Amino acid sequence: MKVYRIAYLGEDGEVALACEAALKGDDLRFMRGEGDRQGMERAVEFNADIILWDKDNLPPDAAIPIEQMREAGLDRQPVVVVVRDSDVEGAVTSLGAGASDFIYKPIRENPFPRVIAAFNAGARQRRIDWCNRVIENTNNQIRGIFATLSDPVYVVSPDYQILWMNHTAEEIFGEGQLGGACYHIFFDRAEPCDVCARSKGSARWRATLKNGKNYRFISAVTRNSKGETEKLAIGMDITPDEEVGKIHKIFIANVSHDLRTPLAAIDQYANILLEGLGGALTDDQVNYVDVIRRSSFRLRNLVENLIDANKILSGGFKLKLEVVEIQEILDIVLGRLQSQADDKGIMLQAQVSEGLPPVYADRARIAQVIANLAGNSIKFAEQGMLQIRAGFMPRDEGRVIVSVEDTGIGIPKEDLGKIFELFYRVEKDKVYVEEGAGLGLSISREIIRAHGGTLWAESIEGMGSAFHFSIPAHKGQAAVR
Structure with missing residues (x-):
């Protein structure tokens, strides 16, 4: 009532x-x-x-x-x-x-x-x-805010007529443009932009405007007091960011490649000394040269990671795909990591489910991911167990899941959502570990994404961590159980 x-x-x-x-x-x-x-x-x-x-x-x-x-x-x-x-x-x-x-x-x-x-x-x-x-x-308040922005903002009707522009847009395109077609005045086109014509809701796109600068645009559908729909768009000048990005990529590429040659020489001479080809060494001298060799190995890995990160950022990241068995990849990784695990007293185990189909993947890159995940586990553990398992994705036998689980120190809850960010490192005040650049997990995630897969982590601080990734199984061979 x-x-x-x-x-x-x-x-x-x-x-x-x-x-x-x-x-x-x-x-x-x-x-x-x-x-x-x-x-x-x-x-x-x-x-x-x-x-x-x-x-x-x-x-x-x-x-x-x-x-x-x-x-x-x-x-x-x-x-x-x-x-x-x-x-x-x-x-x-x-x-x-x-x-x-x-x-x-x-x-x-x-x-x-x-x-x-x-x-x-x-x-x-x-x-x-x-x-x-x-x-x-509300619209008046929003337009009042947008009017003061240094980025171009405009409102258009459903038939692409310009209804309103802020001062910055008028400076770029000129005054007296109201009523004109936005795609012609803003982007010098004869017909509506594809992304805007296809989208009935919000849209994002990039464009080079008449002032020669590159802009990233985002638009959203609004409604005026008469109930009529309008589209509001705002552009952001990304020209400076792109210039800085180009300089950054060129710098990383040049520095990384220039470091490879002296590092190769350091490795070769260190091995010559350790093999006794330069004369007999005392025990202390052997230890000194071994430190040089291991430090060179770490630096070489850092250079390779920088090159990989640069390829990811520049869009030059490519895979060499082939049909490969997960067991073959695990054999490669175990061969690389066994001595490191033995040195720290860590039991290293691997298990592959029976009948697991092969994957269509880049053998070296998947091995790199597993080695990164397992290497981190060894780095942050004093002792315990490291287990690598490969099996069927639960509720989806069209995908293969690989898990790397350890009994190490774990990852704090506040860091768990950030560990895949580029250059992010977890601070471990009470535990000494070899420093890294914070690149391995980010690169691993991009490698798995490039395979059409997903990489994620679970951890309880003080009890251990588990990293999992799933990628599609090769469709040419069904699983046999």
Whole structure:
């Protein structure tokens, strides 16, 4: 049952008493307040549905203060004006000022049926009007904010006509462009841009504008106060970022390749010394040369990771795909890591599910991923077990899952969501480990993504970590169980 809450704002005691006397049943609530700002605020607190406004609150020639009521918070309630039975002009001017209806005083019969009828008759339109006012105010506020931005912002109609531009857009494209076609004026095209024409909602694209700069655009569909759809777009100048990015990629590529030659020489001479080809070495000298060799190995891995990261950032990352068995890849990885695991007293195990199909993958890259994951486990563990398992993806036998699980120190919860970010390293204040550059996990994730797969991690600090990746099984061979 709908309960109508009616607020009378006025000083006429007879009207208030007549209204209170007409209250019958449980579907009406009534309050009385003065015809001032305080009374309006009381009506807001009362959560009034209908306002009875006494015309005697104002001088005879004054209009009812609809705007003042809206400002006080009565922005959706219909206003029914109470006028003297001789004040026909007051009733007419009140309706013209925005009142929904009027009733005469002195009140001789129950006024509420007429008041409620007026409320119900205009309820839908009042809701529409209120929503449109909110939309219009919001759009005006948004455009006011966008007008001050240093990035170009514009609004277009569904048929691509420019409706509004901020000052920056006018500086780039010139003033007086309203009504023109956005695709022609902004992008010098004869027809709508493909991405905008295909998208009925938000869209993202890049474009080179008439000023020669590169911009990244994002657009969203909005609605004006008339209920018509519009598209608002904002562009961001990415020219400086692209220039810096090019310099960065060239620098990384040159430095990485220039480091390879001296590192190769260091490795060769260290091996010559360790093999005794340069003369006999004392035990201390052997240890010194071994430190040089291991440090060179770490630096060479860092260089290779930098080159891989640069390829990923520049879009030059390519795979050499072939049909390969996971067991073959694990044999390669175990051969690389066994001595490291033995040195730290870590038991290294591998297990492959029976009947596991091969994968169509880059053998070296998948081996690199598993070696990165297992190498991290060995690096951050003092002892314990490291297990590498390969099997069927649960509930999806069309994919193969590989898991690397350890009993090491684990990863703090606050770091778990960041470990795949480029150059991110977990701080381990109480545990000494060899420093890394924070590249391995990020590169591993991109390698798995390039295979159409997913890489993720689970960990409990102090108990160990588990890294998993899944990639599609080779469709040319079904699993045999």
